[in-house]
Amino acid sequence: MSGSAPNTPGTAPAPDRSRWPMRVTHTVLAGVGTLFFLGSFAYPWITEEDGTIGPAALPRVAGSLLLVVALALLWREERSGTVLEGDGGGEEPDGPTGEEGHEAPDEYRVRRKLLVVAVSLPCTGLLIPFLGMLPALALLTLFLTLAVERLRPWVALTASAGVLVVCYLLFVVLLRVPLPLGVFDPALWGAA
Incomplete structure (x- = not known):
């Protein structure tokens, strides 16, 4: 398999390297988080009338958390790749997957x-x-x-x-x- 190191007896197979759909997904999530974070500065953090949390709190906190999580996922994807059971990105099964064009x-x-x-x-x-x-x-x-x-x-x-x-x-x-x-x-x- 291209992109993975050869296996030696007694060792687990090397993980697949990062996949471009996962990189794109994490990048889009980071962009959405950034947009929410930056957009929150158009609103006050504290409501002046009663001193309660203002409308900027939710998008700023949620945007920054989404940005941090997306960047962490992107870093992990670039570093080691992700292969989860059932996500369609693992190794090819032992048998044929069907005729060309079939999933x-x-x-x-x-x-x-x-x-x-x-x-x-x-x-x-x-x-x-x-x-x-x-x-x-x-x-x-x-x-x-x-x-x-x-x-x-x-x-x-x-x-x-x-x-x-x-x-x-x-x-x-x-x-x-x-x-x-x-x-x-x-x-x-x-x-x-």
């Missing part, structure tokens, strides 16, 4: 998962005005853990409830971010 089963499974996630994100965005932000995120987590990750139902429900609680504590209680409430908006029920 291996692992690659098909990964592409199917990516398609499901890519479709479920905009669908969740469409649910936010009706259900509110937190229930929509909890439903997204439940769907992804059941349909994509195929976790046990009780594990998926626990993860979904955990996302709901953590997001509530972080955004509503700590940061006091006004989130869309959808049908759970008290003003909607109080007007009737």
Whole structure:
């Protein structure tokens, strides 16, 4: 295999070197983190009226964290490469992968998962005005853990409830971010 050192008896095979799709992904994530970080300077860090955390806090912190994580992943990819089970980037299987132009089963499974996630994100965005932000995120987590990750139902429900609680504590209680409430908006029920 090109790009890997020859194996000697008794040693594990050398890892594949970095793959260009992973480098591109990490670079794009670093760019998004940088844009959020830089864009946050258009807003105040502290609200002058009541001294609470301002609108710059979330994009600045999230952008800087995304930038740091993306750079760490990019560094790791350049240094040693990544090969994860089922990601389609490992060594070729022992047998043939099919006729030319056909994908291996692992690659098909990964592409199917990516398609499901890519479709479920905009669908969740469409649910936010009706259900509110937190229930929509909890439903997204439940769907992804059941349909994509195929976790046990009780594990998926626990993860979904955990996302709901953590997001509530972080955004509503700590940061006091006004989130869309959808049908759970008290003003909607109080007007009737």
